Amino acid sequence: MNQTVTVNISGIVFHIEVDAYENLKKYLNKIRGYFKNAQESEEIMTDIEARIAELFSEKITSDNQVVNSKDVDEVITVMGKPEQYVDEDEEPAAEKTYTNQRTYSSAKKLFRDPDDRMIGGVASGIAAYFGVNKIWVRFVYLLGNWLIIMRYIRNKDGNRIFSG
């Protein structure tokens, strides 16, 4: 006597032995893990599940109505392990993702930070760019303004307070 579970694969109901079910679930999760692009992955998984449902349907007869471990193993052999498609397909894509990430992190861009602003978010943007605390950026900015103003204010003798 074997316990079975009921699963719905691509809209078709199958009775499948518990061990076989665990094995199939593990297999499908493993394939899913190999596709990086989420939207593509969803579609590919749907197609693969549809094919698996088709293969199971061929195995079901009036005498044998339950999918067992042997059936699952056979289907996995036909569909292949994801490592096998990696050789044939996925590897270049994986490399590309890697380079993209590299470019992304090395191409530094200067933005204003609209989420962290006192006036225009300029200081926090510059701070993020140079990787320093924004207090320092604001301090340097104010100091600069003060120096510029001081240059143009003269004392009562008509001399500039600050001649730098």
Next chain:
Amino acid sequence: MKIENTKAQMRKGVLEYCILSILKSGEAYPSEIIEKLKAGKLIVVEGTLYPLLTRLKNARLLSYRWEESKSGPPRKYYQLTEIGDEFLKELETTWDDLVKAVKLTRKSN
């Protein structure tokens, strides 16, 4: 340099070309495409085809329609789009050039 990588890359380009060629003569569902590719020993496992079909479809070289099946879930019948047709024509020329080039270089050795 691994021979396996070189082989895989050669096969990959040819595989896309062959899928498009199969669909040139009319629409087909994945299992039919698989049969033909397996006969030519171009693929070993069926799973290889599904990501490829999805990518060709997303590149708008292929389109599909659903059709009910007696023996399982509905099937996707794939066909070439106009863009796919153009793409295939270019690949055919490229393939012929490659074959000529390979023949030429092999002879000269």
